[in-house]
Amino acid sequence: MASIQWWRGNRRSLLRGGLLAGAGAAVGAGAAVGAAGGWAGSGWAGHQSEASEGFYGVHQGGIITAGQQHTVLAGFDVLGQDRAALVALLRGWSALAADLVDGKSVTVPIVGASAASTGVYADVTAASTTSDSLEAYGLGPARLTVTIGFGPSLFTTADGRDRFGIAAARPAALIELPRFPGDQLVAADSGGDLLVQACADNAQVAFHAVRAMARVAPDVASLRWTELGFSSGDPAGTPRNLMGFKDGTMHSNAHLPDDMDATVWAGADGPAWMRAGSYLVYRRIRISLEHWDRLDHRLQEKVIGRRKLDGAPLGGRDEFDALDLDARDPNGSLSIPDTAHVRLASPQFNSGAVMLRRGFSYNHGTTPFVERWPPWRQALEYDAGLLFLAYQKDPRTAFVPIFTTLASSDALNQFTTHTASAVFAVPPAASGPGDWVGRTLFGADNPQHL
Amino acid sequence: MSVTTARRWVGIVRLVSVVCAVGALASGCASGSASGAGSGGSAGLAATPVVGGPLSEVEQAAASSLAPAAGSFLAGKSTVTSLGSTTPANGDVNPYAIWPVTQTVGSLHAGDVLVDNFNNKSNNQGTGTTIVDIHPDGQQSVFADLSGAAPRCPGGVGLTTAMVLLRTGWLLVGSLPSTDGKLTTAGAGCLLVVSATGKLAGSITGPFVNGPWDTTVVDNDNTATLFVANTLVGLDRSATAATNQGNVVRVSLAQSVSAPPRVVEQTQIADGFAERADAGAFVKGPTGLVIDPAGTLYVADNLGNRIAAIPNALTRTDSAGPGKTLSSGGQLANPLGLVRAPNGDLLAANATNGKIVEITPDGRQVGEYYAIQNVGQDPPGNGDLFDVAINQAGNGVLFVKDDVNTLAVLH
Numbered sequence: 001m002a003s004i005q006w007w008r009g010n011r012r013s014l015l016r017g018g019l020l021a022g023a024g025a026a027v028g029a030g031a032a033v034g035a036a037g038g039w040a041g042s043g044w045a046g047h048q049s050e051a052s053e054g055f056y057g058v059h060q061g062g063i064i065t066a067g068q069q070h071t072v073l074a075g076f077d078v079l080g081q082d083r084a085a086l087v088a089l090l091r092g093w094s095a096l097a098a099d100l101v102d103g104k105s106v107t108v109p110i111v112g113a114s115a116a117s118t119g120v121y122a123d124v125t126a127a128s129t130t131s132d133s134l135e136a137y138g139l140g141p142a143r144l145t146v147t148i149g150f151g152p153s154l155f156t157t158a159d160g161r162d163r164f165g166i167a168a169a170r171p172a173a174l175i176e177l178p179r180f181p182g183d184q185l186v187a188a189d190s191g192g193d194l195l196v197q198a199c200a201d202n203a204q205v206a207f208h209a210v211r212a213m214a215r216v217a218p219d220v221a222s223l224r225w226t227e228l229g230f231s232s233g234d235p236a237g238t239p240r241n242l243m244g245f246k247d248g249t250m251h252s253n254a255h256l257p258d259d260m261d262a263t264v265w266a267g268a269d270g271p272a273w274m275r276a277g278s279y280l281v282y283r284r285i286r287i288s289l290e291h292w293d294r295l296d297h298r299l300q301e302k303v304i305g306r307r308k309l310d311g312a313p314l315g316g317r318d319e320f321d322a323l324d325l326d327a328r329d330p331n332g333s334l335s336i337p338d339t340a341h342v343r344l345a346s347p348q349f350n351s352g353a354v355m356l357r358r359g360f361s362y363n364h365g366t367t368p369f370v371e372r373w374p375p376w377r378q379a380l381e382y383d384a385g386l387l388f389l390a391y392q393k394d395p396r397t398a399f400v401p402i403f404t405t406l407a408s409s410d411a412l413n414q415f416t417t418h419t420a421s422a423v424f425a426v427p428p429a430a431s432g433p434g435d436w437v438g439r440t441l442f443g444a445d446n447p448q449h450l
Numbered sequence: 451m452s453v454t455t456a457r458r459w460v461g462i463v464r465l466v467s468v469v470c471a472v473g474a475l476a477s478g479c480a481s482g483s484a485s486g487a488g489s490g491g492s493a494g495l496a497a498t499p500v501v502g503g504p505l506s507e508v509e510q511a512a513a514s515s516l517a518p519a520a521g522s523f524l525a526g527k528s529t530v531t532s533l534g535s536t537t538p539a540n541g542d543v544n545p546y547a548i549w550p551v552t553q554t555v556g557s558l559h560a561g562d563v564l565v566d567n568f569n570n571k572s573n574n575q576g577t578g579t580t581i582v583d584i585h586p587d588g589q590q591s592v593f594a595d596l597s598g599a600a601p602r603c604p605g606g607v608g609l610t611t612a613m614v615l616l617r618t619g620w621l622l623v624g625s626l627p628s629t630d631g632k633l634t635t636a637g638a639g640c641l642l643v644v645s646a647t648g649k650l651a652g653s654i655t656g657p658f659v660n661g662p663w664d665t666t667v668v669d670n671d672n673t674a675t676l677f678v679a680n681t682l683v684g685l686d687r688s689a690t691a692a693t694n695q696g697n698v699v700r701v702s703l704a705q706s707v708s709a710p711p712r713v714v715e716q717t718q719i720a721d722g723f724a725e726r727a728d729a730g731a732f733v734k735g736p737t738g739l740v741i742d743p744a745g746t747l748y749v750a751d752n753l754g755n756r757i758a759a760i761p762n763a764l765t766r767t768d769s770a771g772p773g774k775t776l777s778s779g780g781q782l783a784n785p786l787g788l789v790r791a792p793n794g795d796l797l798a799a800n801a802t803n804g805k806i807v808e809i810t811p812d813g814r815q816v817g818e819y820y821a822i823q824n825v826g827q828d829p830p831g832n833g834d835l836f837d838v839a840i841n842q843a844g845n846g847v848l849f850v851k852d853d854v855n856t857l858a859v860l861h
Contacts, residue, residue: 181537181855184571291826297495299825309493370573370631372543373826374833374852375730378574378631408535414826414853 051201052141055098058276059265060429060437061145062199063391064253064356067239068143070203071229071360072210073282073387075192075422076221078154079119083164085111087442089217093148093196094436096216100209103141105132111217119219128215136208142200146209148437149195149280149424152176169441171270173279173394174425180407182372182418189225189284189420197280197389203230225420227284229360229387238311238319241386242361243292243415245304246311249319250346252357263354263398264391273440276428278391281355281399284362284420287385288371292415303411305340313342323348339411345402353398355390362387373414385416395423511783512803512829518817523791524808524860527847530821533563533857534584536850538592541571542578545850545857547613547623548787548839551583555619556646557593561586561842564593565850565857566609566623574631575732576608581623581648584857594648596623602653603627605637611737611787611837612641612665616674618707619646622654624662626682626733633727634687636661641678643710651710658699658716661685664787664837666739666747668764674711675764676701677719677747681735685725696723696735698749700763720760722772724753731801731833738788738837740796742811749773750785750798757785757798757809781807781818787837792844799838799849804831806838806847806860821860824853 053061078086092109099106107130121128136142155170157163196213200206207228214223232239238254241247248254257263266274292300297308306312311319315327315335323346327335336343347354364383371377392398407413430436505513518524536545544567551562558564562585567578579597582590600606605627612624621644629635639662641654661682668675677700684695698720705711725735738750747763756778760770776796784801791797795816796809804822809815822831834853841848846861 179539181535183541184573294828295825303825309495372573374544375728375827376544376569376573376575376631376732377730408854408856411824411826414824 050103050140051143052102053143053145055094055101055146055430056432056435057429058431059278060147060426061101062147062197063264063278063358063426064256064260065143065145065199067231067233067253067358068145068199068201068206069231069233070201070206071197071199071231071387072206073227073229074196074198074210074214075151075224075226076194076196076214077224078163078193078221079219081163082220083442085217085220086164087438089220090148090438090442091436092216093213094430094438096212097146097148097209098430098433100212101141101144101146103139103144105134105137107131108212108215110215111220119222121218128218133208133211136202136205139202139205142202142205144198144200144205144209146213147195147197147199147426149197149426150174150438150441151192151194151422151424153191154193164442166441169271169273171266171274171279171425173266173270173396175395175400175423177281177395177421177423178400180403180418182407182413183421184372184417184419185421186419189227191422192224192424194221195280195282195422195424195426203228227362227387227420229362231360239359241359242287242289242363242384243300243304245300245306245308246319247359247386248357249306249311251354252359255320257354257356263393264356266393270394274425274427278356278393278426279395280424280426281388281390281392281395282420282422282424283388283418285386285388286369286383286417286419288369288415288417289382289384290379291371302337302340303415305336305342314340325349337411339409341406341410341412344405344410350402350405353402355392355398355402358389358391360387360389361385372417391426508783508802509829511781511800512805512831514781515820516781516807516815516818518808518819521793522808522817523793523795523797524806524817524819524847527819527860530858530860532851533848533859534588534590535855536565536567536582536584536590536857537855538567538580538582538590538595540580540595542567542569542580543571543573543855544569544575544578544852545855546609546611546836548837548848548850548857549613549615549621550839550842550848551615552842553617557648558583558615558646559585563839563848563857564613564615564621566611566613568608568610569631572631574628576626576628576631576636577606578609579607581609581613581621581644592648594621594644594650596625596642596644596650599625599642599650599653600627602650603637603640603642604655605635605639607642608639610639610663612662612678614665614667614669614676616667616705616711617669617671618705620644620651620705620710621646622665622676622711624665624678626661626663628732631732632689633685633691633733634689636682636687636733638682641665645710654701654711654713656713656716658701658718661733661735663735664737664739664750666741668741672704672706673714674703674705676703677739677741677763679736679739679749681725681733681737683721683725685727685733685735689727689729692724692726694722694724696725697721697769698736698739698747698760717767718769719747719763719766720749720758720770720773723749723751723758726753734784734801737786738798740788740790742790742794748776748788748796750788752784752786752801755779755782755784757782757788757796777809777813777815780815781805782815786835787849789838789840789847791840791847797838797847799835800831801835802832803829804834806835806849819847819860821847821849821858822851822853826853
């Protein structure tokens with residue numbers, strides 16, 4: 001390598017022409033590491049988890065996919081107003097995600113912004129490396145799914161301006177949620193123009209996926225927030241949340257609603273580009289575990305409306321018994337109390353409204369906290385709880401009415417605090433290689449976006 | 451949940467094994483047997499409470515019952531109706547004072563109910579700045595946002611249960627502020643003067659206003675006699691502060707429709723009430739005030755767990771000390787809000803359980819109603835009540851539900 005040019009200030013061309021000679025071939029394609037970096041042959045060489053959920057199909061993975069044990073959620077802000085750069089990003093994301101889902105080790109298809117970068121790395125002279133970071137190398141697909149969503153703010157700014165020529169295509173169902181009683185939302189942990197939800201049976205595989213996708217175009221889409229979640233999985237049946245109760249006995253990815261077209265998948269009543277997609281409501285729910293642990297489990301059961309050990313509804317015998325909201329105990333009291341969580345969240349109580357939940361727990365360790373219920377204790381408490389993820393056909397007829405009831409009356413409200421919130425339109429999947437998530441909205445074959 | 455169910459839950463951590471043994475808690479025991487320790491030996495759910503022994507005084511007060519006697523105001527009242535949310539758009543929580551509006555004046559209409567908030571959205575006590583108006587249709591609007599009053603009130607703004615609306619349309623509301631929900635940052639506070647359209651018109655400060663926690667008033671239009679319970683008198687600003695200097699001050703006011711109230715004279719008429727910093731409840735001390743037509747002022751002595759009587763409150767020129775004890779213990783559990791029912795009885799809101807207790811003028815406890823039974827607090831309803839008031843129709847008890855930030859009525 002000719003060092004003389006280095007001293008003459010031509011480092012950029014030197015490095016681009018020398019060290020990363022293979023990068024050009026990788027851009028936009030997600031080339032295997034071996035093709036450019038000389039680390040390994042193409043494909044993945046691991047054997048720990050060879051199960052792949054696949055990336056292509058009708059619906060995106062990570063919605064009804066059987067629950068994985070880990071998730072990494074990432075909200076992104078899209079910088080600027082460059083539609084072409086946004087499209088390049090989405091194409092790059094799909095190409096990369098398809099390989100990651102198959103467990104392949106590939107280079108990152110870097111997309112540059114056409115406008116001047118405003119990112120924190122704008123001052124660097126070196127281009128980003130495209131090399132795979134390799135922390136998931138050899139770990140296999142681990143049933144990774146990558147789910148991409150579009151937030152309301154991608155379509156229009158807060159003052160109603162059309163950002164990328166897609167304002168007219170914003171679905172009516174893609175609402176900003178109203179403020180609910182008890183909300184203690186942290187703005188910096190909420191919202192977002194884009195979402196990446198990575199789920200896998202290996203935490204490092206899930207993180208690697210988000211990390212790689214965030215590298216694709218940091219000048220186009222920068223991270224706004226991330227959350228890491230975990231699940232007990234289902235070796236013992238329906239997974240348990242940190243309250244110790246089974247979570248997802250009804251209407252979850254573990255136990256699907258009967259009529260998915262009526263409850264989960266966007267249909268012909270909305271824009272064509274969303275058909276076979278879904279709408280995601282995300283809420284980070286802090287649970288005061290210290291407070292919960294002081295409540296006798298028999299009272300916990302009254303708060304939830306189910307038995308703690310086997311998940312059966314109070315007054316029932318089996319986890320999957322239908323909720324009998326009229327059942328009374330021998331004393332004449334309602335078996336499922338009138339403020340019990342399962343009663344107020346049930347379809348019977350909400351005109352049939354149903355969501356498909358896909359919850360994960362989270363744990364940020366401990367932080368100072370002021371409880372939002374009497375006697376307003378202040379203490380160092382676990383910042384842990386639930387990453388509530390609910391897919392639905394239309395939040396206006398599902399999450400909003402259900403949670404309006406819960407926010408005012410749920411007995412659980414003395415233990416839970418919603419601290420982050422976001423809504424995303426999750427479009428249909430890419431159909432196969434070359435297709436990309438978002439084509440139905442941004443693609444040249446859909447100039448009217450309708 | 452039903453009243454009977456909730457009452458059985460009281461102290462259940464301590465009681466459940468005994469109750470199950472005699473079969474009185476059928477549903478609870480059924481679930482316990484299905485999920486209790488030893489069922490298969492796999493689940494570590496405790497079948498017996500960790501803490502044994504007899505019930506504490508607090509638990510006994512919650513677990514025992516006193517059915518309202520015939521002819522009492524509470525007799526026959528068994529329905530609680532939620533009237534509306536007390537949390538405005540700015541996220542203020544922890545509703546304290548209640549004032550049923552009986553005349554249309556300014557932006558207020560007869561039938562409205564005013565409620566103020568002690569906390570802002572940070573949940574910290576002593577930071578709430580709003581008075582909301584719950585309209586008869588359940589809709590809520592903000593009557594006043596007093597966040598701008600901080601420079602005129604020592605320590606800032608945190609609205610307390612001290613709130614009266616004068617017939618001239620002026621509203622007085624107490625502030626006992628903090629910056630972080632802890633007594634260590636509490637200021638002496640003030641009485642804020644608010645117009646009938648919800649605009650700040652001034653403040654009343656001075657040595658006689660030191661942690662104004664509750665008020666009651668005898669209103670004669672252009673003059674009024676206000677009584678103020680102070681709960682910070684002589685109290686150190688530390689987490690363990692305690693003293694017996696809580697007092698009640700009589701404040702003579704003069705005002706007109708166009709001129710806000712001004713202080714003409716003030717006299718301490720009672721003192722010697724226990725005050726104490728509290729890690730959860732911020733501060734405890736003398737709270738609810740109500741005066742009867744004979745001029746006897748009643749004081750809810752929170753830490754003394756009693757209702758004190760101060761004779762000749764309108765005219766006396768000296769302090770009655772902590773007064774005479776009208777009633778103590780029994781169903782009382784650290785009383786807060788106090789109101790006089792149309793039949794002349796007093797109704798006291800308990801702090802350490804969710805009960806409202808009725809007491810006759812001769813000091814007999816003649817009934818209680820377990821108004822808030824939320825098991826999120828222990829004993830159920832602990833810390834959830836504060837002010838109580840009689841509704842405009844005279845047939846119901848208005849109370850705040852601090853656990854769910856709503857105004858409700860028992861009728």
